[in-house]
Amino acid sequence: MFLVCQPATRRRLFAIAMNNQAILPFSLTNGVYAQSIIYAWGFQSMTRPAQPTLSPQAASVTPPLSELLLATAYAVEGVGEGRSLTDILNAEPANRRAAVQSLSFYVMRQLARGHALADLLLDRGLPNSLADSLLITALSLLSVDEREVRDNPRVPVYETHTLVSQAVTAAGLDRKTAGFKGLINACLRRFEREREALLEQAYLRSNVRWGFPKWWIGRVRQAYPAQWETILASSFQPGPLTLRVNTRKTSREALLAALQEQDIAATAIGDHGVILDQPLPVAKIPGFEEGWWLVQDAGAQLAAQLLPVTDGMRVLDACAAPGGKTAGLLMQARLQLTALDIDEGRLERVAANLQRLQLNDAGVVLRAGNAIDLKSWWDGQPFDAILADVPCTASGIVRRHPDIRWLRQEQDIVDTVALQRRIVSALWQTLKPGGTLLYVTCSVFPQEGIEQDQWMQQTLEGAVALPSPGQLLPGQGQEHDGFFYSLLRKQG
Ligand SMILES: C[S@@+](CC[C@H](N)C(=O)[O-])C[C@H]1O[C@@H](n2cnc3c(N)ncnc32)[C@H](O)[C@@H]1O
Missing domain, CATH: 1.10.940.10 (NusB-like)
Structure with a gap:
């Protein structure tokens, strides 16, 4: 794996890799009579950020x-x-x-x-x-x-x-x-x-x-008149802990057996997922250090399966950090993969996560850059396949990030839609004729999903829609967060 970044970043990256620990459980005193803790925040939290050093005694209190x-x-x-x-x-x-x-x-x-x-x-x-x-x-x-x-x-x-x-x-x-x-x-x-x-x-x-701002309730209600209540109720609850098996290292059957051996109740979900009955600190789940799995919602796991990739392909993961979907793609095939992200700090997390999962192949390049500004990062060689997991309002993952509903403003939808269009328009130029682009958002707002899909099919030259799940909503059928998927082929 090759990381295109500043020397100082490289040094920090090494430190992160050495520090790759899980969040620890704790117990509270002071009159608590029912307490348990949410442990895993998702892929991001699998790498502990640098913290002030505490003595072992102080850290345990x-x-x-x-x-x-x-x-x-x-x-x-x-x-x-x-x-x-x-x-x-x-x-x-x-x-x-x-x-x-x-x-x-x-x-x-x-x-x-x-x-x-x-x-x-x-x-x-x-x-x-x-x-x-x-x-x-x-x-x-x-x-x-x-x-x-x-x-x-x-x-x-x-x-x-x-x-x-x-x-x-x-x-x-x-x-x-x-x-x-x-x-x-x-x-x-x-x-x-x-x-x-x-x-x-x-x-x-x-x-x-x-438990949501009024404008948010109005948007969901307007978009889904028959389902809005279940979508909001489901979005309110914390999401379960779902793992994606690292199929390069082990199989789902082996992971389920290892969990059973430690009395951790879990069931299979999707093609490569395992859902735990109760969340646990990641360090308590067998195989963390060995990189047998990563924490990834079942809806997010679909990305790697939907983008058709085979060994040797030149693939771009355009908005890659913290690298959950990058990891999924690398489990599917041995790729010449560029993982691009505008945020160099978040790109370090991609490196640390790929390292833990031992997916840091020679063909992987991590590059800090703005997807819109092709001149700054693209070498002019077209890609066979592109994953465009574009920035969005993240309205589909509020179960795991309960602050998002208060951080977002209604105007953000308009701004995000415009940014998504600029990113996809730029990326389309880097796709080979005959290649495929998977557009993904973790949003439930149709402006970022179905409406963007219509716009892409009308605007991107030679775009042909291939079968894809479209809008996935929380609380409807299978257990997952809210996502939108659209798969497009560029006619050659
Ligand atoms: C939805 S997150 C990606 C999640 C990631 N694909 C995963 O599965 O772990 C969107 C990412 O896009 C990045 N981003 C935002 N604007 C960008 C741009 N103009 N060019 C490249 N990356 C961008 C953000 O820094 C963020 O890491």
Whole structure:
């Protein structure tokens, strides 16, 4: 494998490869009576980012709940300012990352409820955004109900008095929130007293009922009048842990047998997938170090199967990072593969992941570049096949990235559609006559899927549609996230 990047990047890449560890489980104290943690975030999280070094003793101690609540409030504030929760969590120290992930994922799902309750308790939000985020965090966690716990046993549940006192202690830990201790205490205690009435009022709001922004609910409802409720309900729940077997290293039967041996319940899904009954830390699943599998949703696994590739082909994976679909393609055949991505940092993850899976063949080149700017990265040799897993709103993968629904704005759909068209138009020029291009998005919005497909067939010279799944929706039939697939051949 050959990486086209700066020398400093190469050094960091080596460090990442050496650091390739899984997220560890943790246990919470402080009055938690039901707790379990989501471990794998997807392919990206299989490589642990560089973290400040902690002594083994310090790294194994989970901080008190008050500290976790404050860290979660910082995460909520960060998302409110437009930062990705994945980036925020990557910067968390190792000893609390899993705990803060569990809390912040839950709060993200119930953010509309937390906001609505804070609105009802205070005429205006708190004048300090961190204090406001702490109040919303505590209210989201205090308002967990039995039905939620029944539907999802991983929901974090705390005894009320513990949560209230820890939230107030959390306020005292930071000078930005210390002045709001009394007000936060008063709000949380009032919530305890008026819980039923406040929740009843909050649930009158559609964004609280569904856990999505109003504009998002409207878009899904308009696009899928018969299925919108199941799509939203399914998108609200956390996705399961699904693995894609590395068929270069092992078989699905062998992986299922190894899982069974360790009493890990799992079933086959799709052609190469395995779905675990319960999520586990990746390091606890047999074969992680050996590269027997990667974490990949069943819908995403289809990409490598749909693009017709055979040994020796010149293939472009145009928006490759973090490399889940690159890995899938390399399991299908021995390729002369260029993995292109505009983000050099994310490209490092492709390298680390291919290394763990031992798919870093001599014919693989990782290249940092903008797909639109052909002159900057293309050598003029046409490709036999192109995977265009273009940037999108990611509205189909909100189960695994619960912050996305709050980070996106309705206008983003228009901007993303325009960017996707520019990327595909450029890539089409690099495709051989007779070659195939697979267009992929992890979105449920038709503007990025079926409407783009129509546009491509009308606009791209010589484009002929081949059979492909089209729109895959969460909660409809097989277990998977939301994706759109269109396979086009360039007539020669
Ligand atoms: C949906 S993600 C790709 C996921 C990846 N194919 C996988 O399966 O792991 C889209 C990627 O496109 C990259 N990207 C965005 N704009 C791009 C551009 N103009 N040229 C190349 N890559 C781009 C982003 O950095 C991001 O990594």
